[in-house]
Amino acid sequence: MAGKLLRVNLTTRSCGIETINEAWAADYIGGRGLASKYLSEEISPQVDPLSPDNKLIFATGPLTGTYGGANGRYMAVTKSPLTGTIASSNSGGYFPSELRYAGFDMIIFEGKAAEPVCLQIYNQQVEIVDAAHLWGKSTQETEDALRQEFHGDAKVACIGPAGENQVHFACIVNDKHRAAGRSGVGMVMGSKNLKAVAVRGTGGVRVANPEAYREASREAYSMLKQNPVTGEGLGALGTAVLVNVINQSGALPTRNFQSGTFAEAEEISGEKLAETYLKRNKSCMGCIIGCGRVTKLAGARFSGDGEGPEYETLWSFGATCGISDLAAVTKANYLCNEYGMDTITAGATVACAMELFEKGLVSEEEIGMPLNFGDSDAMVKLIEMTGKGEGFGKKIALGSYRLAESYGAPELSMTVKKQEFPAYDGRGIQGIGLNYATSNRGACHVRGYMVSPEILGLPEKLDPQATEGKATWTKIFQDFTAVVDSSGVCLFTTFAIGAPQFVNFCNAATGSTFSDEALLEVGDRIYNLERMFNLKAGIDPSQDTLPKRLLSEPLPDGPMAGQVSKVPEMLPVYYQERGWSAEGIPTDEKLASLGL
Helix, strand or coil, X not given: CCCEEEEEECCCCEEEEEECCHHHHHHHCCHHHHHHHHHHHHCCCCCCCCCXXXXXXXXXXXXXXXXXXXXXXXXXXXXXXXXXXXXXXXECCCHHHHHHHCCCCEEEEECCCCCCEEEEEECCEEEEEECCCCCCCCHHHHHHHHHHHCXXXXXXXXXXXXXXXXXXXXXXXXXXXXXXXXCCHHHHHHHCCEEEEEEECCCCCCCCCHHHHHHHHHHHHHHHHHCHHHHHHHHHHHHHHHHHHHHHHCCCCECCCCECCCCCHHHHCHHHHHHHCEEEEECCCCECXXXXXXXXXXXXXXXXXXXXXXXXXXXXXCHHHCCCCHHHHHHHHHHHHHHCXXXXXXXXXXXXXXXXXXCCCCCHHHHCCCCCCCCHHHHHHHHHHHHHCCCCHHHHCCCHHHHHHHCCCXXXXXXXXCEECCCCCCCCCHHHHHHHHHCECECCCCCCCXXXXXXXXXXXXXXXXXXXXXXXXXXXXXXXXHHHHHHCCCHHHHHCCCHHHHXXXXXXXXXXXXXXXXXXXXXXXXXXXXXXHHHHCCCCHHHCXXXXXXXXXXXXXXXXXXXXXXXXXXXXXXXXXHCECCCCCECHHHHHHCCC
16 A cells, blocks of 8 residues: 555644554555544544544555456445444445545544535645535536536545435445445535545556566456456446346345335346446446446436446335336436435335335325325435435435334334345345344445355355355355455455455555465454444444344245244354354454454
8 A cells, every 4th residue: 555644634624644554554454444443543432423523534445546357446434323333335436546546545534624625635735625615516516516626637525415414324426426325424524514525646556566466467357257247247237137136036125125026126127227228337447347327317207317226226216115117216316326315225214204104104294295105206206305405305314213213113114223224135035134133334235245145156056045154154255345345446346256366466466465364364353343343332232133024024925935034043153153252242362363
């Protein structure tokens, strides 16, 4: 790594350049791991996430901005206002690499600006400038304005009105369409009156051993191209290729997890998107996969253009809301990009509201309209109201847990640690349910993507209903994902490449001497560091569970009919695999073995 971090005190409007702690970098690599270490050392886990005492960290990895297949990611790390856990949200595009080309691996934001501001970076020249004129603008408008005012080639990460209006699931959008999406990181950015970061870098990224790095890249390129997922499926249909796959498996959550199959799934599938609104695919910086979807709507009801929807979004505004109107789903996706909102939590919260309405727990008068499952117009309208902070949209802005709790029905919120489930039913896929329950940032598929072995058969096929061995697999996937998130590489590469390839990359880039086992130990260290932060924040092991619906209400239809989640059966084994106590607490021996 270049070894420099930029510390920005928004209260005093001062900036300083520091050398990154080399010992920490060796232990945590960069990205998610290194930023989590800095956050753990610099704030109290009990801090109010929206207070000036909370910090927000942008962190690249040692492979960010290098060639190698898909090496253009960064993490936004903070304490989450949605969950109260440590948050680390991942994004790609071009902004992360540009930050490294400017000479910085990390930015630590602390304090709170008195008025809206923007951070402008041109290589090592850094300035905090007023941004009152940008407040209220969409993410796209903000980027266009900064490119005109600051630099025509600047890369921008910013919040939209959702972050300003303190939506609990506001995200940070970069390059207009890429998002550090989950856990409310954009709400924290808004609480600091930080509208945007604009960066232009003209340098490069040096690696410790260029020849070894070239060889590692050649191997990775070949494996990515030959793999059916990274070489064909994601490029052709994007993540939306999964809609029909997961529906046919009986694990596509429908109508707020009341069912596991959606009869009209084909209408919101990647295949249907390709036939209708897709214009072309698009890649992040240096990526050969090209999973991004460039789309356009030109209908009488809905119009616009942008990127997406991705699989999770097709589900969140589609199946879980009982909606098969692809134009409406795509429009809701555009609105979330413009306002800066996490599409997973946004759609899942609307679905929760739909069930509250159909059960008579919230009235038409309070919402301002009927809100039945399948009502695409109401869904789109409610998303717009949420982004603007209007009417019942203010209730949606709380997320589904706080919404359902306010009406005396928290069991209708499909969440873990107050973060909404993604698009896989843990009753139909047992390992992903265990991963949800034990994820350090609340329900999340990209903390340990057990769908890969259980449904896709990568790296080998596992029975999705089996429980034996799932604790071991889940731990390995979680630890390996922590390494990937810390390296600056896209998680999608792991469909094709594994720990040996990441060892080659990291050793060549940083001069380290990792073995496969040592690299996975870094992931284990990161996972335990996050666990300890959460425990100190008051997130106790009783929250390592799933909603009652998944534990006691069997799936009513499809190939997985009759199944419930078996997390209670797998959890004690998982704790044992982790080296934690029977109560889910990392033991002194475990922490000592990891240098914690």
